[in-house]
Each structure stands twice: as structure tokens, then as C-alpha cells.
Amino acid sequence: MEQILSLITIFASLVFSGRCSDGYSRNDFPEGFVFGSAISAFQWEGAANEDGRTPSIYDTLVHSSSGPNADIACDGYHKYKEDVRLMYDMGLDAFRFSISWPRLIPNGRGVVNPKGLQFYKSFIDELKRHGIEPHVTLSHNDLPQALEDEYGGWTDHKIIDDFSAFADVCFREFGNVVKFWSTINEPNMLALAGYDLGIVPPAHCSPPFGLVNCSRGNSSTEPYISLHNMLLAHASASRLYKTKYKNKQNGYIGMTCFAFWLVPNTSSEEDQIATQRAKDFFLGWVLHPLFFGDYPDVMKRIVGKRLPSFTEEESRLVKDSSEFLGVIHYTPTCIAHSSSSLHEDYISDMSGLIIPYGNTTLAKLDVLPWGLEGVLEYIKQNYGNPPVYILENGRPSNHDSSLNDVGRVEYLRAYIAAVLNAVRNGSETRGYFQWSFMDLFEVIDINYTYGLYYVNFSDPERERSPKTSALWYSAFLKGTQQEPKNLSVSPSPGFASQ
Template sequence: MEHVLLLITILLCLAFSGRCIDAYSRNDFPKGFLFGSAFSAFQWEGAVDEDGRMPSIWDTYIRSNNAPSGDIACDGYHKYKEDVRLMYDMGLDAFRLSISWSRLIPGGRGPVNPKGLLFYKNLIDELTRHGIEPHVTLYHNDLPQALEDEYGGWIDRRIIDDFTAFADVCFRELGNKVKFWSTINEPNMSALGGYDLGFMPPEHCSAPFGHVNCSRGNSSTEPYIAVHNMLLAHASTARLYKQKYKGEQNGSVGMTCFSYWVVPFSSSKEDEMATQIAKDFFLGWILHPLVFGDYPDTMKRLVGKRLPSFSEEETKVVKDSSDFIGVIHYTTMTAAHVSTFQQGDFSADMNALVSPFGNSTLVKYDVLPWGLEGVLAYIKENYGNPPVYILENGQSTNHYSSLDDVERVEYLQAYIGAVLDSVRNGSKTKGYFQWSFMDLYEFLDTNYTYGLYYVNFSDPERKRSPKTSAF
């Protein structure tokens, strides 16, 4: 089967006018450039009530919405050795995984779960034994439900100390084999989905902005509060690492940003201005504090007092707190000026109508590699050209479609080429991680998955089968 799929891949390359064989090879990238893939704990592990793990906000979300169960997911908790072997056979340099906070510290704070800790030690040992560099994300949107119940999670400043204590355990117990840490996954998207529109856990929102039945929350204030606390938690964690662990472990701590590229809907001056505002809101919301210690002036002007402010001491801690920027990019959007301005939630404050470019949707993307080049150039030109890792990029296909995933092959070929062009143009991009290594539980639409390996979720064994893109 593997030989047949490899032959298909070669023929596809030839069919696409030689793009696969003419454009570039792995050797064209700088020495030390990392090629990897990724998954998150909740979407891969399963075993949600085994060995001391307690619920996260994702467990609560799924049960309250009668969504397809993530209780078993890919059963990675039991099949991790098999999966690492597949990564090794693929030739991956690195792999991005996340730690389930509610598996490691089930109550969110307090005693460490020894069985949870042993699992992550074993997983990381297995990766390093196969020569695969682990990139660890501390928080991938799966807050322990206990902290959400106690004080509302990310909308309360108590989360800063609890998150720092959780990170301390990870650094202390796992840091001897982990050199790359991402603190918080895409805080901008987590805040919009979880605290403005309400379609992600913990489903906070308020009318008329929520996309669900809003029973709690405030869409006008909570997204900004949540991101503010995430930035402070990241900065606190980064400072802890530098003061306590960096000298011995010599690792790096960074933060990720969900990074749409945005272009004007038309050539009008108003749409061009709306595009810059959208960049300030989507990218600057996260990157400005990390680089300059404060939010963009545009956001401060349009959001007003609802946007939290950094104290002088907080500015010092947040500024330059990220050793690298993790870019999460899938597609490009257009921005159009909205003639009437009325403060409300994030989208209203932005005063721009942001829509998918071309025929893209929220789950199906056109192949627009110049969008990723745009993001990387923008970071280089506006934020001091920091080290960058592309930590998520990928194409979804219907989970039940053919293993011959031509769309994904073409998408990845084009976007990896865009990364190479960006590096040649001076971007300090150090690695590319495809999302996702195998089909996972995908919250936007469970019918669409991103995996290089098909997972048969109807099979109790969760059999993995390679797609053409795996080759």
C-alpha cells in the first residue's frame, strides 16, 4: 500500500507541471530548520477518566452540546508508541504536543497526578529516543473545569498564579528533554471563540453577539480580559523559566498567535484603512504587547476603557517575554470598511467586515500561500524580525473522503514553498509544523479533519492508515 501511494504522489507531482520536483527540496532550507507535525492532548489522547484525569472545559462543552464524544479520541494515551514510530518512519525532525493540565494536576492546582506525569515522561522519552525534537504547548484550550467553576478561569487574575504553578511542574519534571515551550495556544482565537462568540468552551458570550444561546458572560469585555490575563500568565511563566530553569535547561519559551492574513476587499482608501485596523486587532492584539509592552494605539482608541491596561511593572514583564513567535495560519481574509461605527464586541470594535478570501470557508481553504508569506513579512517588518515557528498550517478534507488527498498535497506543497520564499527574503522562520499528524476531534466541524493519517473512529482499535499526503 505504501509503495502504491508513493507512486501516486510522484505522478501527482509530475501532473502539477513539475511543481513538486522543481520548486524546492528539504536541502534548500537552512541547516537546523525543523519539519514537524502536531496534535493537541484533548483531540488525541482520549482516556478522559483514566488514571486520575479530571474534566476540562472541553469535556463539559461536548457533554452539554451532545457533540460526538472525545472520550476515546485517537486513543493516543494507549497507542503513543505506535504513533511515535509512524512519526519516525515519516522522517519528522520535531513534533508539537500539548500537556493536559487536568491530567497532570487534576484539580488545576495542588497535588501532581503521578500517572499523568509518567505518561508525559514516557511520551517525551519515546520521541527523543527516536530522534524527534519535542515542542511542548503548555495550554491548548483545555482549562481544568475545576478552575472554571471556582473563579471563571481566564477572566480572573487568579489564573496567572495557577498557570505559572502548572508550568513550574512541567519545567521541573520534563524540561531536561524539552527545549521548546509554547505557553498558551492562540489566545486571540481562544478569547473570541470562548468569551465573545461562545462557540468554543467555556461558552461565555452575551446577546446579540454570541453565536449560541448565551447564558453567561459579556462579549464586550471578557475577550479583552481573557487575553490580558493570558498575556500576563505567559509573561509570568517566561520569567519563571528564565530565572529558575534556563541556565540549566537552556530552552526557549514563546507564545502563539492565530494569524489570518488580511487584504482589502476593494481598492478604496476606506478598505485599506480597515485592513490595517484588522491587522492591529488580529495580530497586534498579541504581538504588540509581546514586543512593545502595550496594545496597539488603534485598539486603545476604538475599544476604550474596556481594553485592560498594563501597569508599568507589567509592561516590563510582558515586553520581550517571548523567545520566539508561534504562528498559526490557515487562510487569508478580506476586510471592508463599515460605514457606521458602534462599539460592542471585538468585531464591532474593529469597524471592519472580515470575510474569507475567494471561495474559502471556515473549514475549507483555497490554496493561498502568499497569505502566509504576508504574515511572515509583516512580523519581520513590524515586530523586529523575531524567531518564528509555523506551529499550525494545514488543509482539511472530508473525513470520509479518499485516502488519495490530492487537495492536501497541493496545499502543503504550496505553503511549505511560501515558507522557503519567506526565509530567503530574510524572515527568521526556524520551523514548520503541519496540522495535524492524524485525524483528530475537530471542534468546528467533526466531518472535516486535517490528518496525514486517516483514523477509523468506528474501529475500537482506532486503526491508522496513511494518506497520500503522509508520503
């Protein structure tokens, strides 16, 4: 491994020496700006049936078919020291990962699993020993199946107390070292895809709305109920941290938001109005409560009684509960007005058709960095310019394609430049985390992965191999990169800033 890393360093210095052809380097970012990468527990750890871990709702979903599962995944549970060494050699400032709730507290509540606790302590200590700042996500879409079975998980108010108790264990056990906490990963996408469309766990939906044949759920109400409970669970954990731990541990707690940048499909007035409505539904669904204490007026008007309401106390609890905002962004998308008058699920309530921008698909993303700039500018203009960490941004490629992933280099180069532009324009963005550090177990399409490192899933040892993007990112972080030539970026549309 040391010989391989030496070759990587030599190759990187030869190929990527000098400043970027775009005229920016890492040194152009403000002092203290952090660069990192990320994984999630379910997609990386493996060891699904070891040392007391119980199934999560993700395990249940992938085991419901005859396809691959994440029982081994990247085997990070056993290979974490090797992986931290790769992070250190790459030059990462920080690393984002999640805690597996069913590994730490197997029944969802009650007794803490000592082996799970020791794993996370050892992993965090290994990161810190190598000078890498841990950024921890408490729940990355892998709710304990035990709580889903008992009362329906996020659809029941009981989840608030159970999540807070889980967070309390994490703060108590890891908080002397961990200074950055994200509570719940992309709640808006989880609520939409998990409780309306049914394509991610827990795969709830109801005909005719789901994209799969769901056996349970209610697409008309559950997206709104589940997200409401996620906001209240986040706010409860935030209050707990601030009152019990913050003064001693000096950390920060925030929430994440999945953020498409939404642009009108045409320059028509109808499409422009529909786009703003979609921004309120998709971004405002999370951000309005966090910054103003209530949902957007357009959501309350259209959804009516199906949209839960905050009590005055809950509103105060949720407002300003996030000390930073975690942004998850991959691509922009177009919105076209929908004339349907039926309002029966989240998608029809929004009255906007979601149309991929350009040639973008779920597995293939165009290089459209103006979308990320648009998101950051929108947050700055509409939500008081809070501290922002971009916690996921990356591009998938076919897992079996070449290690020479110049398309991913093109994407990263362009999006990091977009972040710099946003910072120069006054955005309080303070960090960028590439997704993902290595190829992970993917649920939407297992054939497309995001990793800087290739993982050979056919090899029992799960060997990691650096891709060209790993070399580029490492050289960028160390200030020795020069951009490959002939990289192109799609221009922003004339109406993208609306």
C-alpha cells in the same frame, strides 16, 4: 504494520522520486530548519476518564450536546508508541503536542497526578528515543473545568498564579528533555471565539453578540480581560523559566498567535484603512504587548476603559517575554470597512466586516500561500524579525473522503514553498509544523479533519491509515519527492501586500 510501512516507502520512492517540479527541495532550507507535525492533547489522547484525569472546559462543551465527544478520540494515550513509530518512519524532525492540564494536575492546582506525569514522561522519552524533538504547548484551549467553575478561568487574575504553578511542574519534570515551550495556544482566537462569539470553550458571550445562545459571559469586556490575563500568565511563566530553569536546561519559551492574513475587500481607501485597523486588533492585540509592552494605540482609543491596561512593571514583564513567536496560519481573509458607530464588543470595535477570500469556508480552504508569506513579511517588518516557528498550517478535507487527498498535497506543497520564499526574503522562520499528524476529534465541524493519517473512529482500535499527503510529506522530508503535476495555486491579489 511493518509490511504496510514498507509498501509506503516503496510507493513513495516510485511516485515522488526526484526534485519538486517547483524547483525546491528540503535541502534548499537553511541548516537547522525543522519540519514537524502536530496534535493537541484533547483532540488526540482520549482516555478522558482514566488514571485520574478530570474534565476540561472542552469536555464540558462537547458533552453539553448529544453529539460525539472526545472521550476516546484517537486513543493516543494508549497508542502513543505506535504513533511515534509512524512519526519516525515519516522522517519528522520534531513533533508538537500539548500537556493536558487536567491530566497532570486534576484540580487545576495542588497535587500532581503521578499517572499523568508518567504518561508524558514516557511519551517524551519515546519521541527522543526515535530522534524526534518535542515542542510542547502548555495550554491548548483545554483549561481544567475546576478552575472555570471556581473563578471563571481566564477571566480572573487568579489564573496567572495557577498557570505559573502548572508551568513550573512541566519545566521541572520535563525540561531536561524538552527545549521548546509554547505557553498558550492562539490566545487571540481563544479570546474572540471563546469570550465574544461563544463558539469554543468556555462558550462565554452575551446577546446580541454571540453566535450561540450563551448562558453566561460579557462580550463587551471578557475578550479583552481574558487575553490580558493570558498575556500576563505567559509572561509570568516566561520569567519563571528564565530565572529558574533556562541556565540549566538551555531551552526556549514563546507564545503563539493565530494569524489570518488580512487584505482589503476592495481597493478603496476605506477598506485599506479598515484592514490596517483589523491587523492592529487581531495581530497587534498579541504582538504589540509582546514586542512593545502595550496594546496598539488604535485599540486603546476605540475600546477605551474596557481594554485593561498594563502597569509599568507588567509592561516590562510582558515585553520581550517571548523568545520566539509561534505562528498559526491557515488562510487569508478580506476586510471591508463597517460604518457602524457602535463599539460594544470586539467585532464592532474593530469596525471591519470579515469576508472569506474566494471560495474559502471554515471547512474548505483555497490554496492561497501568499497569505502565509504576507504574515511572515508583516512580522519581519513590524516586530523586529523575531525567530518564528509555524506551529500550525494545514487543510481540512471530508473525513469520509478518499485517502487520495491530492488537495492536501497541493496545499502543503504551495505553503512550504511560501515558507521558503519568506526565508529567502530574510524572515527568521526556523520551523514548519503541519497540522495535523492524524485525523483528530474536531469541534467546529467533526466531518472535516486535517490528518496525514486517516483514523477510523468507528473502529475500537482506532486504526491509522496513511493518506497520499502522508506519503508526499515523508518523501519531501527524506528528499525523494517529485510533485504531482496539474497542481494549481491561486495568485496573490494586487493589493495583498498592503
